[in-house]
Amino acid sequence: MILAGDIGGTNARLAYFQSQNGHLHLLSERVFPSREHSELGEIVVQFLQDSGSRPDVACFGIAGPVQNGRVETSNLPWVIEQARLARQIGLPSTLLINDLEAIAWGIGALSSADLVPLNRVNGPVAGNQAVIAPGTGLGEAGLFWDGARHHVFACEGGHSDFAPQGDLQIELLRSLAARFGHVSYERIVSGPGLVNAYEFLRDNGCGTESPELTAQLAQGDAAAAISRAALDGSCALAGKALDLWVSVYGAEASNLALKVMATGGLFLAGISPRVLPRLKGPLFMQAFLNKGRLRPVVESIPVQVVTNEKTGLLGAARCAAVRSSKELSPHVCA
Known part of the structure; x- marks a missing residue:
């Protein structure tokens, strides 16, 4: 199961996707007001607790420049580090990409x-x-x-x-x-x-x-x-x-x-x-x-x-699926 996030200055959207026969199927989704939370990890932990499940892989599109697995969000007082986020989720690693990079990943699925x-x-x-x-x-x-x-x-x-x-x-x-x-x-x-x-x-x-x-x-x-x-x-x-x-x-x-x-x-x-x-x-x-x-x-x-307002979520899920499969370069969108 794939955990995907589309994290903007106004809203943070999280969703579970399942990959089947080369297609992504949306299982569940929630929208959180970004400014009502102190960090992304707080939102993710709440989502996981409410869903009662854990993902196999996770990818988040973040509004801000991602450098070396770290991003200082452009329009929020957040600093997000993928290693810390992975520990909060309980995964060996997570993937952070720019939010427009996530949308670009989603274009091919529209x-x-x-x-x-x-x-x-x-x-x-x-x-x-x-x-x-x-x-x-x-x-x-x-x-x-x-x-x-x-x-x-x-x-x-x-x-x-x-x-x-x-x-x-x-x-x-x-x-x-x-x-x-x-x-x-x-x-x-x-x-x-x-x-x-x-x-x-x-x-x-x-x-x-x-x-x-x-x-x-x-x-x-x-x-x-x-x-x-x-x-x-x-x-x-x-x-x-x-x-x-x-x-x-x-x-x-x-x-x-x-x-x-x-x-x-x-x-x-x-x-x-x-x-x-x-x-x-x-x-x-x-x-x-x-x-x-x-x-x-x-x-x-x-x-x-x-x-399609879910393009960023879909793109983050596609990126996670490709990265986890290791069939393509993590920046290749078939």
Whole structure:
């Protein structure tokens, strides 16, 4: 039995999978609010005690850079060490991978029902792939194609420098630089980043906050309130903020696609499905295609939204299954 985890800044998802005839079957799953716990081990121990069982292998996708079996989470006050986690679970070892690495592992297991295309590409599709996922932060990963299979690799591209396009985004950069110093794409293309974009527009007189949204913002989860108001049309200012967010998202998604040369496809995960109506509008693809002389290259890259929220869990389970079988390199995704 495989214990898989998808550990983000907001929620920690744990699940048991069983591998049968080359397929993974979900047995049980629980979601824990990450910030209500002092460490991952506390959550895992609770899950195991409640289930009354022990896994054979375990793999966790963690939001943060994993180095030498250790990760300091980007959006939580946690330090996770795979050796200590293995002792808490009662296993000889565990596997920690980046959360976007886990999603990348899961891409190969998705069906067409799990994907919504944003563009149409003529001709055969093959080659490297890339994954980008806004959430509490902004995660990115790649899949290198060797001609036979994909090899997954993690990166921290979401923390690269924000490159504004146009006067409005330049003013946004100046505003965020005054607050944070260094301004990465994650400062905009994330849940908290949507709040940053909204507050920038509101504080610079770009619109009026509706009374309904004011009340919702006071109740917490500002990003969700802003996106809902934008999508249902109840607040024009929220709509402007989401449009700004989508444009910056499209530009950075295209940056990633070019850096990885993702001719095999770009996959949008994380909170992307929640704003799907806006992503299907013109702004995302306009920003994505605005690459000057390289426009023909990005026009050839399929862009799809991942709607299966269990992709990270599935990927962590696939990684654990491959690693334990020792049939493939631990970073090879058949």
